[in-house]
Amino acid sequence: MNILAFAEQRDGKFKKCAYEVVQAARRAADGLGGTLSVVVIGKNVTSIAPALGAYGATRVIALEDDRLERYSTTAYSKVFSDAAAKESPSVIFFPASQMGKDMAPRVSARLGAAIAADCTAFRIENGDVVATRPVYAGKALVEVKVTTAVKIFSLRPNVFTAAAVGGGAPPVVESVRPALSDADFAAKVTAVKVSEGRPDVTEAAIIVSGGRGLKAPENFKLVEDLADVLGAAVGASRAVVDAGWRPHDEQVGQTGKTVSPSLYIACGISGAVQHLAGMSSSKYIVAINKDKDAPIFQVADYGIAGDVFEILPALTGELKKALGK
Amino acid sequence: MKIIVCVNHVPDTETKVKVGADGKTIDKSGVNYMLNPFDEFAIEAALKLKEQFGGETIALSLGPDANKETLRKALAMGVEKAVLLKDDAVRDSFSVARAISEELKEMKPDCVLFGRQSIDYYNEQLPGLVAEYLGWPSVSVVVKMEAKDGKLVCEREIEGGHEVVETTFPAVISAQKGLNEPRYPSLKGIMAAKTKPIEERPAKQFPAGVEVLSMSKPVAKAPGRIVGTDASAVPELVRLLQQEAKVI
Ligand SMILES: Cc1cc2nc3c(=O)[nH]c(=O)nc-3n(C[C@H](O)[C@H](O)[C@H](O)COP(=O)(O)OP(=O)(O)OC[C@H]3O[C@@H](n4cnc5c(N)ncnc54)[C@H](O)[C@@H]3O)c2cc1C
Numbered sequence A: 001m002n003i004l005a006f007a008e009q010r011d012g013k014f015k016k017c018a019y020e021v022v023q024a025a026r027r028a029a030d031g032l033g034g035t036l037s038v039v040v041i042g043k044n045v046t047s048i049a050p051a052l053g054a055y056g057a058t059r060v061i062a063l064e065d066d067r068l069e070r071y072s073t074t075a076y077s078k079v080f081s082d083a084a085a086k087e088s089p090s091v092i093f094f095p096a097s098q099m100g101k102d103m104a105p106r107v108s109a110r111l112g113a114a115i116a117a118d119c120t121a122f123r124i125e126n127g128d129v130v131a132t133r134p135v136y137a138g139k140a141l142v143e144v145k146v147t148t149a150v151k152i153f154s155l156r157p158n159v160f161t162a163a164a165v166g167g168g169a170p171p172v173v174e175s176v177r178p179a180l181s182d183a184d185f186a187a188k189v190t191a192v193k194v195s196e197g198r199p200d201v202t203e204a205a206i207i208v209s210g211g212r213g214l215k216a217p218e219n220f221k222l223v224e225d226l227a228d229v230l231g232a233a234v235g236a237s238r239a240v241v242d243a244g245w246r247p248h249d250e251q252v253g254q255t256g257k258t259v260s261p262s263l264y265i266a267c268g269i270s271g272a273v274q275h276l277a278g279m280s281s282s283k284y285i286v287a288i289n290k291d292k293d294a295p296i297f298q299v300a301d302y303g304i305a306g307d308v309f310e311i312l313p314a315l316t317g318e319l320k321k322a323l324g325k
Numbered sequence B: 001m002k003i004i005v006c007v008n009h010v011p012d013t014e015t016k017v018k019v020g021a022d023g024k025t026i027d028k029s030g031v032n033y034m035l036n037p038f039d040e041f042a043i044e045a046a047l048k049l050k051e052q053f054g055g056e057t058i059a060l061s062l063g064p065d066a067n068k069e070t071l072r073k074a075l076a077m078g079v080e081k082a083v084l085l086k087d088d089a090v091r092d093s094f095s096v097a098r099a100i101s102e103e104l105k106e107m108k109p110d111c112v113l114f115g116r117q118s119i120d121y122y123n124e125q126l127p128g129l130v131a132e133y134l135g136w137p138s139v140s141v142v143v144k145m146e147a148k149d150g151k152l153v154c155e156r157e158i159e160g161g162h163e164v165v166e167t168t169f170p171a172v173i174s175a176q177k178g179l180n181e182p183r184y185p186s187l188k189g190i191m192a193a194k195t196k197p198i199e200e201r202p203a204k205q206f207p208a209g210v211e212v213l214s215m216s217k218p219v220a221k222a223p224g225r226i227v228g229t230d231a232s233a234v235p236e237l238v239r240l241l242q243q244e245a246k247v248i
């Protein structure tokens, strides 16, 4: 049985989700008694492929072409599907990242392989993969099986472990120049605008989020200062995004981002169901809210029922000391 | 330009989810439904394209009769026609995408718009599946869109930034919050929507690809600890984060 995993790279660097997916796929391959092949797509990616060995890759297929330097929905899904057709995999793993979520449906249509999307866990049972995925904004979980011959699973970033294991032999890397014509680039990325500074909420290990309790946009400086001491991302409730205090891409919740950091600090956020939907799978939650009955405290591990204008500067100061900054 | 916008009818975000008697789907009693929030941005984008290029806008939904309510909301916002592909069963994206694609092939649009994702099953699959079945380019999670000189230039949200994507019509677009400010239906629009006919035909049937084995409620978290009510609690909070949670 062949298992395929897609390892996402951008600018010649693997994303953390690439390691997560490879390690999860390794576990699946071992559980299913199958062999794992990892697919990497881009320009000159053969040189970076060995890094996947520490996460369990023994064989890497590097699909290379200068035109694949940047993502193209049409070209990436074509070259991936062509490679998959040669490997005849039973199971394919993607990250549920912005690239993975864009690519997987196209690969699904090409291969006639249904997708269990945005899975947060899976186990092997009777030679099959049984996956868990949150639905209805995390208010329920479903266990699903994919019933098509080829099965695709996309894995929620930041949920599966990526722990490098030393000592193994480096993976065998096969460089392949995939068949491509200009028509395959019917949609192509011509530029990437990178937001400077802090990490993205979907990738960050720590998020400091602010809500209407901050009272005014300029007071988000308190949230940013705390975030910067922790190397954290800044998040926001919809109330402050809709008020124009914060950009859309910081919104956490049912109609914003779903995040799973190891630490989520909610400041002046009440904890409406739609907000909880996006962050309740965080490993640890801290709430700072002057209303001790605010619903956010029901999901918080630790809370301070106090004023953000007093607590945030104190917390930033204390952390500077504790972290030696 | 013939513009089609696909809309879904989903449980209200306030819904208290209970597992239904089958143990696989939610208990629908007492659940209120709404137009999928992301689809409002898709409708607005469709109306803007029509303002720019002329032509017609059509809203399409696959589902039971209840989905007409959502189609009427689209009509009230200014979409001209609505089509219901009637299907009473709960379907997965894999089969819905095939059924919608077959319909679209007959309708021959120049642009098909979707919301980024349905907020019931969070699949985020339909736009890509349909684009591939139609053999069209697509741009997903779009926060900016400009059609000019036969080109379509979009910005899509990625981790820590935006990708600028160039393509041409016919194309599939999936709309993300931030793309536009959806208009409110006017009173005139709401009245007109009540009498506009909704075309109805049975959805074509295709095999499913994902089987739900069981549905459950996530385990509720044990109540947390309120460490204090003022700045004097801060050192203890830092200690807990470092030594107990070990997250910093
Ligand atoms: C369809 C739909 C989708 C939605 N999607 C989302 C979503 O994706 N994400 C999202 O966040 N919301 C979403 N919402 C909105 C949600 O219902 C809430 O309105 C929103 O989350 C409230 O934001 P908030 O907590 O910042 O504001 P509030 O609810 O106003 O809470 C402010 C909190 O700050 C506290 N506070 C005030 N002053 C201080 C102080 N000095 N110190 C400490 N605490 C203080 C108050 O006690 C209060 O708890 C959605 C709503 C709908 C209808």
Ligand SMILES: Nc1ncnc2c1ncn2[C@@H]1O[C@H](COP(=O)(O)O)[C@@H](O)[C@H]1O
Residues within 6 Å of the ligand: B006, B007, B008, B009, B036, B038, B039, B042, B060, B061, B062, B063, B093, B096, B113, B114, B115, B116, B117, B118, B119, B121, B122, B123, B124, B125, B126, B127
């Ligand atoms: N049953 C449906 N009928 C029409 N459009 C749908 C349906 N389900 C989903 N969509 C559209 O597809 C988008 C993505 O949905 P999904 O792939 O289900 O997350 C939604 O925002 C809608 O625009």
